[in-house]
Amino acid sequence: xxxxxxxxxxxxxxxxxGIGAALAQxxxxxxxxxxxxxxxRQPIHTVYVPGDAFAAGTLRSWGDQALAxxxxxxxxxTALAGVLGLSDELAGPVYERxxxxxxxxxxxxxxxxxxxxxxLRSDAEEDETAARAAALVAAAYRDGTAAPYMGIxxxxxxxxxxxxxxxxxxxFLTGLMEAGGLPDGLVLTLPKVTYAEQVTAMVRxxxxxxxxxxxxxxxxxxxxxxxxxxxxxxGDGRATVARMIEAAEGRATSLHYGTFDYSAxxxxxxxxxxxxxxxxxxxxxxxQVAAAGTGVRLSDGSTxxxxxxxxxxxxxxxxxxxxLTRRALARAYYQGWDMxxxxxxxxxxxxxxxxxxxxxxxxxxxxxYVAKAGGDVMDEPATAKALSAYLLRGLDCGAVDxxxxxxxxxxxxxxxxxxxxxxxxxx
Numbered sequence: 001x002x003x004x005x006x007x008x009x010x011x012x013x014x015x016x017x018g019i020g021a022a023l024a025q026x027x028x029x030x031x032x033x034x035x036x037x038x039x040x041r042q043p044i045h046t047v048y049v050p051g052d053a054f055a056a057g058t059l060r061s062w063g064d065q066a067l068a069x070x071x072x073x074x075x076x077x078t079a080l081a082g083v084l085g086l087s088d089e090l091a092g093p094v095y096e097r098x099x100x101x102x103x104x105x106x107x108x109x110x111x112x113x114x115x116x117x118x119x120l121r122s123d124a125e126e127d128e129t130a131a132r133a134a135a136l137v138a139a140a141y142r143d144g145t146a147a148p149y150m151g152i153x154x155x156x157x158x159x160x161x162x163x164x165x166x167x168x169x170x171x172f173l174t175g176l177m178e179a180g181g182l183p184d185g186l187v188l189t190l191p192k193v194t195y196a197e198q199v200t201a202m203v204r205x206x207x208x209x210x211x212x213x214x215x216x217x218x219x220x221x222x223x224x225x226x227x228x229x230x231x232x233x234x235g236d237g238r239a240t241v242a243r244m245i246e247a248a249e250g251r252a253t254s255l256h257y258g259t260f261d262y263s264a265x266x267x268x269x270x271x272x273x274x275x276x277x278x279x280x281x282x283x284x285x286x287x288q289v290a291a292a293g294t295g296v297r298l299s300d301g302s303t304x305x306x307x308x309x310x311x312x313x314x315x316x317x318x319x320x321x322x323x324l325t326r327r328a329l330a331r332a333y334y335q336g337w338d339m340x341x342x343x344x345x346x347x348x349x350x351x352x353x354x355x356x357x358x359x360x361x362x363x364x365x366x367x368x369y370v371a372k373a374g375g376d377v378m379d380e381p382a383t384a385k386a387l388s389a390y391l392l393r394g395l396d397c398g399a400v401d402x403x404x405x406x407x408x409x410x411x412x413x414x415x416x417x418x419x420x421x422x423x424x425x426x427x
Contacts, residue, residue, distance in 0.1 A: 033246075034293035037389070038253075039422035041396045042297050043109035043149050044351050045338045046256070050117040051129045051152070056136055059147055063106025065341035069307065070099065073314045080349065083315045084322045090353050098348045101398055106344060108397070109149040109335075112137075114168050115156065115191050116261075123164070130168045134175025141183040151187035153225075157198035166205060173220075177213050188222040189256065194230040196240065199247040206251065221251045223299075227258030229265045232283050242290040252296045254335070255287045259301030275301045275324055275336075284333060300328040302337035307346075318346045325350035334393060348397075355394030362387050363408035366419070370411065388420035 049058055074080035077095035081087070086094060112133045114126065121129070133152060140146035152172050155165030169188070176182050190202050206220045224244055226232065234240040245252050262283055263273035274280070284300065291298055303324055307317035321343055328336055329351065338347055366387040394400040395413070402413060411419075 035295045036293060036421050038295045039417065041148065042254075042334060042393070044334065044397050045107075045336055045347050046109040046111050046299060047107045047147075047338050048111050048113050048117055048153070048302075051112050051114045051126075051133055052118065052121075054112045054133060054136065056139065056145075059107050059110065059140075059145065062341045062344065063102045066102050066106060066344040067099065069314070069342050070102075070345050073307075073311045073318075074345070080345070083318055084346065084349055084353075086349070086353055087357075090356055093356060094349055094352045097352050097398060098345055101348050102344060105147070105398075107147045109187065110147045110151075111187070111189055112150075112152045114165070115153050117153075120161075123167075126164065126168055127171060130171040131175050134172045135179060137183070138176055138179035141185070142180070146183070146185065149185040149187045150183070151185075151189065153189035153191055156190065156192035157201055158192065158194075169205070170209070173209055174213075182215070182219065186220070187253065188220065189225055190222050191225040191258070192227050192261065193224050193244060194228045194240075195234075196243040196247040199224060199244045199252075200249075203247070203249050203251055218250060221253040222248075223254045223256050224248065224252055225256045225258055226283065226287055227261035227265070229262070232286050239286055239290055241287055245290060245294055245296055248296075252294075254297040254299055255291055256299040256337075257284055257287065257301045257333075259337075260304065262301075273304075275303065276327055284331070288332065297335065298333050299335035299337070300324075300333040302339050303343075304339065306340045307342035308340075314342065317342070322346040322350045326354060329354045351397055352399040355390070355397070355399035358390065359394065359400055359404065360408060362390050363405065366391070366411070367409045370409075370415075370419075384419050385421055388416045392416050392420055392422070 047062065055061075070080070074083060077091040080095050080098075081091035114130065118126075118129075130152075137146070137150050140150065152169070154169045154172075155161040157165065173182070176186070190199070193199060202222060206222070207217070209215070210217055210219055224231075224241075226241060231240050231244065234243070241255065245255075257275070257280065259275045259280060260273050263277060263279060264270075266279045268277060268279055280301070284298070287298055303321055305317050305320055307314040307321070325336060325347055328334075336347070338344060366384060369384045369387070391400070391405050391409070392413075395402060395405060395416075405416070406412065409416075
């Protein structure tokens with residue numbers, strides 16, 4: 001009984017060793033291409049503000065405007081729940097958390113726009129605006145008023161605006177360096193990408209900046225904005241977006257869907273350009289498959305229907321935005337664009353309801369999985385990973401509290417990170 005039993009085999013060790021050698025390159029390629037989740041917090045939205053409109057008080061102003069809209073158009077939990085169709089159980093907790101979020105951290109990710117939202121200006125004006133943006137961002141990080149993520153959207157790599165975009169990026173990054181260095185939450189967006197070679201050009205550009213300023217290679221990443229049909233399907237019939245991720249050489253942080261540019265490139269008429277159009281669903285499904293496992297995240301686009309005007313009109317816009325946000329969450333697009341302060345209440349309401357309504361069930365399934373307790377659902381490691389990621393996203397955005405999750409699962413934040421396959425604790 002104390003001796004290990006010998007079992008019979010037929011294959012020589014050289015067979016196993018030969019297979020290992022034959023697949024060594026595949027193993028290395030899998031590890032390089034599919035590193036998994038980066039283990040950092042993903043913002044639930046990106047707010048776009050034109051470069052000339054951005055000011056030191058922009059973030060606080062957005063929060064104050066959103067709170068004022070709640071006061072005017074949904075002054076209590078019952079009123080907001082009635083507009084959005086929230087259950088009585090969710091109404092109070094969601095409303096309270098939305099207001100608290102708008103007071104504490106109204107914007108999670110800010111992009112100062114030098115592309116469509118800014119337009120074509122004189123070189124002198126854009127130079128000045130870019131330098132000013134860098135100074136304001138640096139000051140915000142110094143005094144603690146910054147959003148967790150901030151950066152710019154430059155002009156694209158197309159010939160007509162390429163030099164202008166490069167110069168603006170150079171001025172912005174140089175300004176940050178002169179003000180003390182690049183903040184950890186820096187995010188850059190490359191718009192209207194059509195060819196993987198444009199992504200490669202962005203990589204070479206950032207390499208040159210890092211070398212010029214003595215930064216570590218790979219320090220600066222960027223988002224790729226998917227706004228053209230060529231970014232989804234190339235002229236050779238291949239999925240271009242997958243080639244773009246490869247061309248980024250590990251610098252791509254996310255793929256952002258551009259609702260209106262992409263819809264227009266497909267010939268969709270203006271009245272039907274929306275993030276739930278079949279053309280949009282196809283594009284985002286391709287993006288999703290291309291990015292899966294790579295560590296590159298996804299962001300949905302925006303709605304151009306603004307919650308302005310009389311209360312009835314605001315309510316209709318809120319219902320639309322809330323519904324689109326919920327739809328995106330169910331399809332695993334955990335981030336989207338917000339174009340107006342009035343979108344913040346429904347962004348947070350939709351996200352908070354999404355994570356709170358599934359909290360107890362997800363926690364119970366995860367606790368049963370960890371305890372091997374079984375139940376009416378037989379979960380696998382991949383499902384436990386998804387359940388943990390769900391709870392972590394809820395924690396990151398403030399939808400749920402650490403104490404709630406610990407009480408329901410018996411797990412710590414570190415436990416959840418491990419089950420979700422995150423290498424480090426989220427920021």
